Amino acid sequence: xxxxxxxxxxxxxxxxxxxxxxxxxxxxxxxxxxxxxxxxxxxxxxxxxxxxxxxxxxxxxxxxxxxxxxxxxxxxxxxxxxxxxxxxxxxxxxxxxxxxxxxxxxxxxxxxxx
Amino acid sequence: xxxxxxxxxxxxxxxxxxxxxxxxxxxxxxxxxxxxxxxxxxxxxxxxxxxxxxxxxxxxxxxxxxxxxxxxxxxxxxxxxxxxxxxxxxxxxxxxxxxxxxxxxxxxxxxxxxx
Numbered sequence: 076x077x078x079x080x081x082x083x084x085x086x087x088x089x090x091x092x093x094x095x096x097x098x099x100x101x102x103x104x105x106x107x108x109x110x111x112x113x114x115x116x117x118x119x120x121x122x123x124x125x126x127x128x129x130x131x132x133x134x135x136x137x138x139x140x141x142x143x144x145x146x147x148x149x150x151x152x153x154x155x156x157x158x159x160x161x162x163x164x165x166x167x168x169x170x171x172x173x174x175x176x177x178x179x180x181x182x183x184x185x186x187x188x189x
Numbered sequence: 190x191x192x193x194x195x196x197x198x199x200x201x202x203x204x205x206x207x208x209x210x211x212x213x214x215x216x217x218x219x220x221x222x223x224x225x226x227x228x229x230x231x232x233x234x235x236x237x238x239x240x241x242x243x244x245x246x247x248x249x250x251x252x253x254x255x256x257x258x259x260x261x262x263x264x265x266x267x268x269x270x271x272x273x274x275x276x277x278x279x280x281x282x283x284x285x286x287x288x289x290x291x292x293x294x295x296x297x298x299x300x301x302x303x304x
Contacts, residue, residue, distance in 0.1 A: 117294035176290040180232035
């Protein structure tokens with residue numbers, strides 16, 4: 076089955092700790108994205124990557140970091156510098172040469188800071 | 190400038206009655222438009238997409254949307270609501286610019302379906 080997996084589904088973090096959220100895809104997509112979703116708001120782009128070993132900041136990158144060492148994987152680290160990290164995090168991917176950028180989404184990770 | 194406005198944050202309908210979720214957009218380019226559905230604590234699932242072919246687009250689960258350029262709208266409709274349609278719906282606009290795509294999500298419309 077082709078798709079996107081995210082783990083863990085739920086994650087709890089103490090203040091001051093860094094945590095890493097996993098995102099893996101087997102769709103052979105070039106582009107991958109991380110979004111943050113807060114109640115009553117749409118999705119906001121944190122980081123995106125159009126190709127391996129390259130990534131760009133989105134609209135709310137402060138306090139987050141990413142890597143793209145493999146085409147299939149795009150992990151997101153939520154650092155202690157992120158002031159309000161409690162949110163639902165969604166990973167997505169799309170074909171780089173897709174003429175309209177249809178994005179496919181993973182099931183999400185809910186992060187709670189204790 | 191690019192923007193997406195979902196005109197209703199909440200919509201409530203009775204089972205078996207029509208559904209209308211409204212979306213207006215703004216884009217300086219020729220955009221692609223999408224509707225996604227999200228059930229609680231789940232990822233987003235594509236319902237349908239407009240990509241400059243037919244202006245009336247049919248999607249999954251009986252949903253459809255009509256692209257109206259003169260009104261800059263892309264409203265989502267369904268003739269008869271089902272209880273399983275209760276979810277959050279996102280209108281999305283994406284356009285291709287120098288350097289890649291720019292994609293913006295609407296704030297979402299929560300659909301309630303009453304028995």
